[in-house]
Amino acid sequence: MTAAPEVLRDTVGSSPRRPDGVPKVRGEFAYSSDLHAEGMLWAATVRSPHPHARIRTISTSVAGALDGVRGVLTARDVPGRNRFGLETRDQPVLADDVVRFLGEPVAVVAADHPDVARRAAAAVAVDYEVLDPLLDPEAALSGAGPRLHENGNVVAHRPIRKGEPDPVAEVVVRGRYEVGMQDQAFLGPESCLALPVEDGGVELYCSTQWLHIDQDQLAGVLGLPTEKVRLVLSGVGGAFGGKEDLSVQAHACLLALHTGRPVKMVYDREESFVGHVHRHPAWMEYEHGATRDGRLVYVRARILLDGGAYASTSRAVAGNAGCFAVGPYEVPNVHVDSYAVYTNNPPCGAMRGFGAVQTCFGYESQMDKLATALGMHPVDLRQRNAVHTGSAMATGQRIDGPAPVAELLSRVRDAPVPAEDDDRRPGGTGGTTRGEGVRRGIGYGVSVKNVCKSLGYDDYGTARVRLSVSGGVPVAQVHTAAAEVGQGLVTVQGQIVRTELGIDSVVVLPADTDVGDAGTSSASRQTWISGGAVRAACVAVRQRVLEMAAAATGEPAESLRLEPGGTVVTGNGEIPVAAVLGDTAVDETREFRHRQTFPLDPETGQGDGHVAFAFAAHRAIVDVDVDLGLVRVVEIACAQDVGKAINPDAVAGQMHGGIAQGLGLALMEEVQVADGRIRNPSLTDYLIPTALDMPAIRLDVLEIPRDDSPYGLTGVGEPSLLSCPPAIVAAVRDACGVDLVRIPVRPEAIAQL
Incomplete structure (x- = not known):
């Protein structure tokens, strides 16, 4: 009997220990806020106290005269272009004429000590002419109120038109839904360390999701060539979209170049609430028409997103909201208008789910309402209309990959139901309620989300793999600019190298801009794109090794193979890879791209705009005290197609995390904004789920x-969040009988106070 081939540990499909796991749980991991440099200065920001005002004058003389202050900068000190932005560079680095949201940076200070920097910031005198703020997104859409940007207050309008313009259905349900503003609530603060270098450039150690886009924006702001702006990824501590935009980066670099000394900048939690983007709040109007046997005939929707003061990613978020406004259902007739507008509220941008979260609450609430009108079980209605491979989405694009929507729904519906014999009741650990008004409810949700960049974007990743011998052992080094934000990408890169090269010793180098672009750690794309680049580089390295072995043995390279354990199998036996390499290092860099996508038609929203689609289904079971409005989520069942679980433990972790964020959005998390001011800018007042x-x-x-991705994988990070909130709210509705149309659900909505 032939012995089974050796399977190398920690390869694709296994769950190796994360290299950053132990230091993180011990508190020994270095985040960007832990960095230090000799002679380092500390930076602080002067921020606007008004949501809308004109800057008359800025006086920095008192601040600059304080002992220990080394620099005070305003807009006139920006050497390059005083604008940045991911899609549209419409946001000033430092406000130069008008402030458009409360907390907008007006000046920055560097000093020997953080307390001195804060005192100096407080001493900067700014004379404002207070202007009327535009706070109502409906007013912004209609053209009422002040014009905030030269192109008007509408950031984006994304129409989707499919089928007949005026279809008729036997059963019609309508609804208006609202989603509150959610914060990413990353635990690692926004922070960086900027060092001036001898050639007049700058080296920045920072917490970000996309090194190269930061580099490009910073070069423009600093008036430097790109090669003189080097970025190195530092410990991120979570992101969820909140670290795609610039925050501290430009200010620290400006001060470092101005003072000629290293500058560190760290936001406290309140400053972070006003200093980065949030999830767009949304107002949605839906109309669903169906036949009496439950076949969808049409969906009409109007979606309004408040983008706040600057564009950030609002155009793309509005586009995604429109693309997925009808969900994973076959709908022959679709009429959707998705809008994003400027207001003087806090800026909004990317957050996990990227527009599809808001609309999922809308269309899933509608499906429950329609099921009630038809007298159908909510799962039966969803399965009757579920897309499958070959179905056309609302944009007309055919699904050419797996689409097991009906199966996912069956799996969560058929999962065992927990017994009602535990002592826990709604109200948390305090046991708030023991009343007779506690009722159990069950609800369902299913969702769809695109994976990777879309709409014609040149989405690619770059990886360099170097194989050499150290101490007689083959060692591979992997270098990408892909941001490890907590999702486990560093571990996955090592797994791919071990799988492709059959060696055990792999070093993943720190991510920086000295290697080609890897794109953003968002859109559930990094394992697909950067993982694909690492795999491609490994394949090239392997081929080079086999060619070297062929030259040494005289055998054709195509007859040789690289086996686990680091050996080349030839016709006459095995040769260790270390012997093949000797003192030679093999170094290969490769790019990886997914298949081409295309922009949607600007008038109809039709087109082949997405690479792939990911699906997930949820079942929520809740206990609700209908008298006090208190909710306990008893169990969440989640079924998700991941294509291939590259790292099963990491997949489970991503799903747990998505469920936690979905629970937060459903029941507790909301950035509360009044008159343009965030009222709860702390993790004491902004509630997020705890383990309890x-x-x-x-x-x-x-x-x-x-069949079109590395190892057959599908993106994992976002789908487990999307349909969790509507499933929880459906379960609460089932328990209390109240038509809940807004998330997060507040106790007074349940108790009808």
Whole structure:
């Protein structure tokens, strides 16, 4: 009997220990806020106290005269272009004429000590002419109120038109829904360390999701060539979209170049609430028409997103909201208008789910309402209309990959239901209620989300793999600019190298801009794109090794193979890879791209705009005190197709995290804004789920391989969040009988106070 081939540990499909896991749980991991440099200065920001005002004058003389202050900068000190932005560079680095949101940076200070920097910031005198703010997104859409930007107050309008313009249905349901503003609530603060270098450039150690886009924006702001702006990824401590935009980066670099000394900048939590973007709040109007047997005939929707003071990613978020406004359902007739507008509220941008979260609450609430009108079980209605491979989405694009929507729904519906014999009641650990008004409810949700960049974007990743011998052992080094934001990408890169090269010793180098662009750690794309680049580089390295072995043995390279354990198998036996390499290092850099996508038609929203689609389904079971309006989520069951679980433990972790954020959005998380001011800018007042709030979680991971991605994988990070909130709210509705149309659900909405 032939012995089974050796399977190298920690390869694709296994769950190796994360290299950053132990230092993180011990508190020994270095985040960007922990960095230090000799002679380092500390930076602080002067921020606007008004949501809308004209700057008359700025006086920095008192601040600059304080002992220990080394620099005070305003807009006139920006050497390059005083604008930045991910899609449209419309946001000033430092406000130069008008402030458009409360907390907008007006000046920055560097000093020997952080307390001195804060005192100096407080001493900067700014004379404002207060202007009327535009706070109502409906007014912004209609043209009422002040014009905030030269192109008007509408950032984006994304129409989707499919089928007949005026279809007729036997059963019609309508609804208006609202989603509050959610914060990413990353635990690692926004922070960086900027060092001036001898050639007049700057080296920045920072917490970000996309090194190269930061580099490009910073070069423009600093008036430097790109090669003189080097970025190195530091410990991120979570992101969820909140670290795609610039925050501290430009200010620290400006001060470092001005003072000629290293400058560190760290936001406290309140400053972070006003210093980065949030999830767009949304107002949605829906109309669903169906036949009496439950077939969808049409969906009409109007979606309004408040983008706040600057564009950030509002155009793309509005586009995604429109693309997925009808959900994972076959709908022959679609009429959707998705808008994003400027206001003087806090800026909004990317957050996990990227527009599809808001609309999922809308269309899933409608599906429950329609099921009630038809007298159908909510799962039966969803399965009757579920898309499958070959179905056309609302944009007309055919699904050419797996689409197991009906199966995912069956799996969560058929999962065992927990017994009602535990002592826990709604109200948390305090046991707030023991009343007779506690009722149990069950609800369902299913969702769809695009994976990777879309709409014609040149989405690619770059990886360099170097194989050499150290101490007689083959060692591979992997270098990408892909941002490890906590999702486990560093671990995955090592798994791919071990799989492709069959060696055990792999070093993942720190991410920086000395290697080609890897794109952003968002859109559930990094394992697909950067993982694909690492795999491609490994394949090139392997081929080079086999060619070297062929030259040494005289055998054709195509007859040789690289086996786990680091050996080349030839016709006459095995040769260790270390012997093949000797003192030679093999170094290969490769780019990886997914298949081409295309922009949607600007008038109809039709087109082949997305690479792939990911699906997930949830079942929520809740206990509700209908008298006090208190909710306990008892269990969440989640079924998700991941294509291939590259790292099963990491997949489970991503799903747990998505469920936690979905629970938060459903029941507790909201950035409360009044008159343009955030009223709860702390983790004391902005509530996020703790371990005591989390329910039992039942995961069902499907692995249906794709034929167009590395190892058949599908993106994992976002789908487990999307349909969690509507499932929870559906369960609360089931328990209390109240038509809940806004998230997060507040106790007074349940108790009808």
